[in-house]
Amino acid sequence: MSIMSSEINEQADAISATLANLRNSRLEVEQLFSGAQSVLFMARGTSDHVADYGQYLLSTKAGVLAASGSPSLATAFDAKVDLSHHVVIGISQSGSTTEIVESLAWAKRLGAKTLALTNLANSPITEGADLTLLTYAGVERAVPATKTFSSAMAAMAWVASSLSAGSLDDELSRLPDLAREVLAAPLHLGEIERAIGSAHTLVVSGRGFGQSVAREIALKLKECALINASGLSFADLRHGPVAVFSQGFPLISLGLSSTSPLLTGLHDLQRAAHQAGAPIINIGGVSAPGIPTHQIPLPELPDELLPILQVIPGQKIAERIAIARGFNPDEPRGLNKVTQTV
Amino acid sequence: MSIMSSEINEQADAISATLANLRNSRLEVEQLFSGAQSVLFMARGTSDHVADYGQYLLSTKAGVLAASGSPSLATAFDAKVDLSHHVVIGISQSGSTTEIVESLAWAKRLGAKTLALTNLANSPITEGADLTLLTYAGVERAVPATKTFSSAMAAMAWVASSLSAGSLDDELSRLPDLAREVLAAPLHLGEIERAIGSAHTLVVSGRGFGQSVAREIALKLKECALINASGLSFADLRHGPVAVFSQGFPLISLGLSSTSPLLTGLHDLQRAAHQAGAPIINIGGVSAPGIPTHQIPLPELPDELLPILQVIPGQKIAERIAIARGFNPDEPRGLNKVTQTV
Numbered sequence: 001m002s003i004m005s006s007e008i009n010e011q012a013d014a015i016s017a018t019l020a021n022l023r024n025s026r027l028e029v030e031q032l033f034s035g036a037q038s039v040l041f042m043a044r045g046t047s048d049h050v051a052d053y054g055q056y057l058l059s060t061k062a063g064v065l066a067a068s069g070s071p072s073l074a075t076a077f078d079a080k081v082d083l084s085h086h087v088v089i090g091i092s093q094s095g096s097t098t099e100i101v102e103s104l105a106w107a108k109r110l111g112a113k114t115l116a117l118t119n120l121a122n123s124p125i126t127e128g129a130d131l132t133l134l135t136y137a138g139v140e141r142a143v144p145a146t147k148t149f150s151s152a153m154a155a156m157a158w159v160a161s162s163l164s165a166g167s168l169d170d171e172l173s174r175l176p177d178l179a180r181e182v183l184a185a186p187l188h189l190g191e192i193e194r195a196i197g198s199a200h201t202l203v204v205s206g207r208g209f210g211q212s213v214a215r216e217i218a219l220k221l222k223e224c225a226l227i228n229a230s231g232l233s234f235a236d237l238r239h240g241p242v243a244v245f246s247q248g249f250p251l252i253s254l255g256l257s258s259t260s261p262l263l264t265g266l267h268d269l270q271r272a273a274h275q276a277g278a279p280i281i282n283i284g285g286v287s288a289p290g291i292p293t294h295q296i297p298l299p300e301l302p303d304e305l306l307p308i309l310q311v312i313p314g315q316k317i318a319e320r321i322a323i324a325r326g327f328n329p330d331e332p333r334g335l336n337k338v339t340q341t342v
Numbered sequence: 343m344s345i346m347s348s349e350i351n352e353q354a355d356a357i358s359a360t361l362a363n364l365r366n367s368r369l370e371v372e373q374l375f376s377g378a379q380s381v382l383f384m385a386r387g388t389s390d391h392v393a394d395y396g397q398y399l400l401s402t403k404a405g406v407l408a409a410s411g412s413p414s415l416a417t418a419f420d421a422k423v424d425l426s427h428h429v430v431i432g433i434s435q436s437g438s439t440t441e442i443v444e445s446l447a448w449a450k451r452l453g454a455k456t457l458a459l460t461n462l463a464n465s466p467i468t469e470g471a472d473l474t475l476l477t478y479a480g481v482e483r484a485v486p487a488t489k490t491f492s493s494a495m496a497a498m499a500w501v502a503s504s505l506s507a508g509s510l511d512d513e514l515s516r517l518p519d520l521a522r523e524v525l526a527a528p529l530h531l532g533e534i535e536r537a538i539g540s541a542h543t544l545v546v547s548g549r550g551f552g553q554s555v556a557r558e559i560a561l562k563l564k565e566c567a568l569i570n571a572s573g574l575s576f577a578d579l580r581h582g583p584v585a586v587f588s589q590g591f592p593l594i595s596l597g598l599s600s601t602s603p604l605l606t607g608l609h610d611l612q613r614a615a616h617q618a619g620a621p622i623i624n625i626g627g628v629s630a631p632g633i634p635t636h637q638i639p640l641p642e643l644p645d646e647l648l649p650i651l652q653v654i655p656g657q658k659i660a661e662r663i664a665i666a667r668g669f670n671p672d673e674p675r676g677l678n679k680v681t682q683t684v
Binding site for chain 1: 386410421549
């Protein structure tokens with residue numbers, strides 16, 4: 001069994017430990033965000049997908065507009081902007097990605113309040129942070145991040161809940177058990193493997209809260225299985241990329257609850273992909289009626305939290321296809337655990 | 343000859359007309375941005391690539407942090423955030439993309455000052471705008487946007503120049519002639535076509551100001567040639583996707599000036615791609631010494647403006663490969679000129 005596979009299975013415990021340890025930081029989080037007029041995330045790779053999720057959560061739950069920033073504004077261009085009304089959130093699993101460490105220091109110099117989210121206490125990123133929140137995922141040894149990702153997603157959901165009078169607290173308390181349930185459920189990986197076949201490219205699509213996990217699953221497929229997968233919102237797909245479905249390569253879609261305002265768009269995408277001959281794997285939520293999909297059922301959860309469960313089957317698929325194609329998912333070619341950008 | 347090809351050739355005139363017509367709006371732009379603490383772009387598809395460019399330009403030139411927003415925050419989630427210190431910029435070539443029109447109206451309701459950038463006077467997007475800036479690209483008939491894209495890029499550069507005491511004015515005044523020069527230069531498309539071969543996927547990479555055009559060229563390749571191209575910053579590539587180069591598929595890179603702080607990263611990417619056996623096509627700027635690339639030379643221009651020239655060979659490559667593969671570049675399957683997101 002791969003290390004990645006073991007770490008996938010540790011996710012329920014990692015989420016549980018993370019949420020338990022955050023409990024005492026609620027007041028500090030409220031104080032940090034008090035009076036903020038904008039939130040800016042600084043992150044790369046998997047952590048940037050946590051930022052993508054955090055953007056939607058804070059903008060819809062916390063009454064403050066959140067967006068993603070480009071680390072090069074800090075590290076390459078040293079942009080002179082006024083950040084005195086901003087909270088800047090740096091996310092780095094290792095806490096050592098130099099450009100994120102530098103981005104937080106840059107933000108602090110420009111007047112921002114700064115928050116670090118990391119899996120490693122006392123790591124360099126915490127030095128430039130007014131407040132540090134830790135995930136408790138334990139040491140992660142496989143290069144593709146899995147348990148640090150879902151723990152950081154849970155931490156972001158907890159931040160959003162903290163800033164909205166605990167609006168997600170009840171569902172968050174159920175999350176570890178639900179993750180355990182998903183990890184134990186049969187997944188029919190052989191069937192999914194056949195659907196993907198020998199594809200060297202595919203599309204993973206979600207929207208809103210789930211766009212983050214669409215991008216994350218696409219990244220796992222790139223890292224582990226060397227499939228050049230695109231992770232895209234289905235709104236963006238309609239603005240051009242939808243044309244590529246005529247090649248008939250697979251679609252992995254992230255389902256939505258039956259009450260999501262985005263459901264029609266998801267179903268339209270599934271219909272378009274099906275018409276183009278693409279096999280469809282849909283993870284969780286509700287698929288378009290009458291369209292054949294490999295449906296991976298998940299427990300019911302509000303759309304705000306569902307992505308944290310949706311990533312699990314995606315990780316398992318990437319690991320399985322890596323092994324089927326003769327790659328070692330734990331050590332993808334050309335990648336290291338701590339990534340530095342030159 | 344395709345309509346797309348004619349419209350590519352109209353770009354120098356379109357940029358020239360756009361810049362001439364903006365000249366009288368400088369004071370209004372200064373007033374709109376006065377006191378702004380954040381800038382948020384709302385756009386989709388090709389227009390979102392203009393927004394990506396505008397983000398870097400405004401953040402580095404105008405002293406105000408700019409970022410991209412998600413239209414679904416307005417249209418699907420009706421997020422209740424305070425935008426009274428924001429300028430929100432909506433970009434839509436047609437001025438009729440409903441979700442961008444609605445996003446500007448949402449921003450206005452929440453207290454933002456609003457700016458519309460469009461190619462069509464009196465189009466719906468202008469109704470929710472405190473200020474409208476027009477591109478003068480004329481009617482665009484091919485579905486893949488070309489001249490409306492480069493005109494909107496030039497307009498964004500002009501906005502950044504206006505907010506930084508005319509810092510880019512001199513170079514902007516040379517831009518139409520330089521674009522004319524690039525349009526007239528021989529491009530050796532046959533050689534590039536052979537380098538791309540029968541690839542169904544590839545990577546287009548730039549960073550900073552050029553990330554926008556990397557994403558735009560990738561989109562043209564998707565729309566016209568049905569190649570599932572990824573448009574990525576080379577910093578993001580290192581955080582995972584670089585693994586896919588071991589498949590040996592092509593890299594199109596966007597060159598940088600010899601003084602760019604990002605040059606080392608670009609050259610590292612080119613070395614990694616070359617080692618993995620990927621053919622490399624580099625557009626403009628300076629390539630890594632000793633690495634064989636199909637180099638497309640461009641006139642010298644500061645990194646802030648170079649992307650407006652770099653897109654031109656990218657458009658020509660996409661059009662050529664479309665025709666070589668038997669597709670009609672003017673009318674890609676599944677796409678319409680005005681895209682609506684459901």
